[in-house]
Amino acid sequence: MQRYLIRRILQMIPLLIGLSILIFFIMYLMPGDPIDMLVMGNPNLKAEDVARLKKVWGFDQPFLVRYWKWLKQAVWHRDLGFSYHWKIPVTQVVSERLPNTLILMSASLVLSLLIAVPLGIYSARRQYSFADYFLTVLAFIGQAMPTFWFGLMMILLFSIYLKSPSGGPLLPPGGMMDIGSTASFFSWARLKYLIMPAFVLGLHNITSWMRFIRSTMLEVINQDYIRTARAKGLKERTVIYKHAFRNAMIPMITLLAMSIPNLVGGATLTETVFAWNGIGSMTYNSVMNKDYSVAMASLMFSAIMVVIGNLLADILYAVVDPRVRYD
């Protein structure tokens, strides 16, 4: 196991370097740079000013020089650079948004699990019942519904139709906290902002995981050992949760581990609809504004999380399933 781990981790290094070159190159291929965006529509900007600013920010350098500078800075000095767009160090840009994204994404992940698992099991146990069909239809609707539209509909319902006892909207239509609020993350003042985006974001997971759990449960429930367990006279609860569900969970672990990158990657659409200040909208803005240093940091971060998520899935496999062994 240990040797396997070391090998996997060593393999990551060339993979990540390759990825960084690729991402940097794609960013480089995008035409124009932030200084060109300044020129847009501004007839008073002189050619000398443009040339001077490009030099200051290093946008006049060739690809390899820029990449090498970035790599050297990031690896040797652990410095991700200075954001052209936000005019603060990249680490600060990211660290301001990362907690927001982590909170939103983990809330949505937990919510999805809490809803999807019981519904999936229920659906499997009562296969072809009315409830099963009903949930199936709901699942497909949930899959097909565009996030931004569902978000807007939620806002319409909870912020506009439904009023809180004090007269305002029941749930705030967007943002992350009352203006000037110093309330802690776990108070109602903050949680009420989290409910809608977490649910909207979770809808996709809820519906797909529910279907997934239903099918893996169905597979397990018809196995001989489940019949044996029942024949032993075990309680139905024990049969389902201890014997069937534990085995059905194994493929779920891959799915969960694969959703780890999303935890830090953010969700651009939902963040935009609910004015949630997260990593997703940051990445989008940095790419649109050609803010190379921020875009590189956030894309690389996602890449690292994908690689780690994969590794984690493989390790967890061995933990939950005694049949799997690595060496």
Place this chain on the structure above:
Amino acid sequence: MRRLVTLVFVAALVVVMAASFSVSAAGGRVIVMNQQEPNMINPYLDSMQATFDVSQLTWGGMLELDEKWELIPSLALEVPSLQNGGISKDGLTYTWKLRKDVKWSDGAPFTSEDIKFTWEYIMNDNLNVVSRTGFEEITAIETPDKYTVVMKLKQIHVPMLYVWTGPTIVPKHILSKSKNLNEDSFNMNPVGLGPYVLDKWEHGSYLIFKKNPNYWRKGYPKLDQIVYKPIPDENTAFTQLATKEIDVYQTFPTNQYKQVKALTHVNVTETASTYWEHININCKSPLLTDVRVRQALRYATDLKKLQETVYEGLWPVAVSDQGSPFWKNAKLKPYQFDLKKAGQLLDQAGWKLGNDGMRYKNGKKLTLVISTTAGRIPREMTEQILQQDWKKIGVDLVIKNYDAGKFFATYDEGGILDTGDYDLAVFAWGSSPDPDNYTLWHSAQFPPAGQNNVFWSNKRVDELIITSRKELDVNKRKAMIDEIQQIMWEEVPMIPTFYWVNLDAFNKNIKNIKPNGTSSGNLWNAYEWELK
């Protein structure tokens, strides 16, 4: 699809809003929404409108530009002019008298030294300033006493007053000690001369500004707080306006006009902006060197139809590159849409109709390429309408759009505009309140030197531009600017289409709203804002 969904949503919203109107109790606070978040509070290091807005709240200047685009004194006692002796007869010396008893927000006194320092700050090679235009024309600043500033100029620079208008002055007592001007904390939380100071900046969510206790206008500002709240999505912004989470919705898109108008608790303002939309005609392209062809295209451009279908009838038709009511040549009329006349002009230019209904000259078909930045719906709609209309006069118009970066890139990087790799190009220029468009139309300004990317040269216009830049008499200068517009009207190096209109919505309980369509913006007089 997205449009339709939005429409349904918005229609439902309007019905609900109409039914549930309640009075908001905002206290002494106004929440101003903007699509973008400012990235700093220093207008010299970035040119975003959001940065300008928050600088208006916290910084000060010797002059201000009011809602009629007129200069009014602020920290200076009067606007320097030839009449009051503020500007010398030769136009090379400006003398400013400053207000006494003005303090910076940290309580330090404001003096003429700060003006001198501001100029040195901008000219400092270590500062990554966006542009030094105007400041470069100054050779020396003298401070005979604490409240007098004398500026010496290299040459006449007519827009000098604008250089010192709005958020412009930096504090010597803070920045002279700075180790790194580009990354100084001043850029994020300035000590200023404005009515407000930054209280809290929750990045990505909002900026709270509170009263500056040392503000020089006694009894101002009226509001306790102004909150500047970035909301990137239009639908979200609209919902927040409807639910009164925000009081001011800045520059909303024309397609939301009817919905916003339907809200009973807001006033909508339509303010002329300095931006003007136009179609560049590449005068260097062999197909377009003949002025008759260019005129024909202008006659075949149906501005009425574009106005109705693309801009909801809101943007006024442009006749020239000057949008200001003062500088616009009042005698010029827009070209009347006339396909027949356009056809005749093309005939005269030797482009004859072929059997397929298209025009040919020496066996060559009249095929033109029109370009813009991909994804700007109004501009793409404009291209499609022109394509249909111009087909009727036998012009084959091919649409070829680019990413904004490629479109506006510099000459060296192969930018579409600057290398002249187009026949027609749809985009907008933003002018300053001063009418000088030297970089756009002077023949010495072909890229890469300047931004004459229509590649048009006219001797008389060159001459007029140069002399008008040196003319201190406003009326004489006006005559020259009028003549430039007249020549451009005849020569058609570009087709002016529309002046932009800023649409803003304000909660009805805010008093003294005076929106300004230049970069002064809506917040230039925020010190006067008051709640009813």
